[in-house]
Amino acid sequence: MSLKNALIIDFTGSVSASDNHYLVFGEPVVKKLRSAAANKVVVVIDHGSQMSASEPHVVADHINLTGGNPLTGANDPCGERFPVVNDTYITEFQDAELDKLPRGVAGGLKEKVVPSKEEMAKLRELGVDFCCYHLVPTMIVAAHAGWKVAALVVPRGAKLDEKLISRLTGK
């Protein structure tokens, strides 16, 4: 799927092309995703941990481990009361550089939760490949509002090649 002109939501602060830098998931992100958009494709960039390689990972699916859900409460009419959130992540980009990146299942942790070694072993046993903090609630809100999501999780300390994002989004 083309990411041309996709919205970029960047939680890492490392993509200067993005006009949507956020420190954490919250109301401004929700508002952005519920605003009208002709092309409902969003690139979400988040920091990750417990990653097997030092390069960015493409998110193929997620497990919500936050203990919460951003859709709790009265339903926003932009989407269904019970949204099906599968088929939301974009995993094929037809871009050689992006398609060769490792991919896997992100475990979306509650902010400031750092799993112990024993807990991380359990999470891996249950299907988690790496962890992040802001992507999962963002994706749920995006899916509810009808967006497709291309998600990149970048190990802390590693740099995301900005040219890659620019080439893909045209920004």
Place this chain on the structure above:
Amino acid sequence: MKTDWNIAAKSLDNALGVIKAVCHETPKVAIILGSGVNVLIDVDSPQVLPYEEVFGLAPTVSGHAGSLTVGRVGAAQTLVAIFRGRFHLYEGHDWSVVTLPTRVIVEWGITKLFVTNAAGGLNKQFQVGDLMVLTGFRDMQHPKLKETGLVPALMQPATGCKNALTEQILRTGADLHRENAEIGALRQGTYCACLGPSYNTLAEIEMLRRLQCDAVGMSTVPELLTAAGSKTQAAAISVITKVWGDGKPMGGHREVLEASHAASSRLDKSFRAVLREL
């Protein structure tokens, strides 16, 4: 909105007062019905109270009628309280609101409670329309998990909830199946309560299977936890409204309601048979 709802909700004493002003006898059995599940429609001498009158608020979700019916069932004229619909955490309600109907049941002195829900089947042996008696559960929706995240809950084993009432349902279900093979055998297994309202991702489904959960939904555990340790014995039954399989598309809430409705007649027969035995 959340604050308004929780302010609007009546206290336990107020809710019970509204009920007792109309119903002067304590029912023998209470039933809480979940999404699209409809049983014991034609009870004798019914008294119907809307939830708004009893609890000060009504469920916001389609498939939850939001009324309390007290009436008599069967030759023994067993007095039954049927709570048609429930309040959910995903609606934004506090734990105290979600558990209010069960607390009313306990305080009213009803000693037997049946809880039903619509659930997604994780066990690949299950089929749409199956009824699963809960023999265990996992709680992944408790408000305390908002503070810690789910990781501590994943490190714990499932909680067993088998008791004399679940045994009775299983026995009665087996008898019904023997008498009429068209009434499928009851399933039994572990139910996982997730917060919702979004349905699970495929990775989450796989995780729950690895945790040996057999069905997943968004309710019931608050009711079971509330009844536990009280004089009210509780048993729960899931109506399996979809089963995730390789390549099968995910259905939405409409499919859930249709499957619940279709399974309701079997559940109705099971309840009437269990009530005869009580």
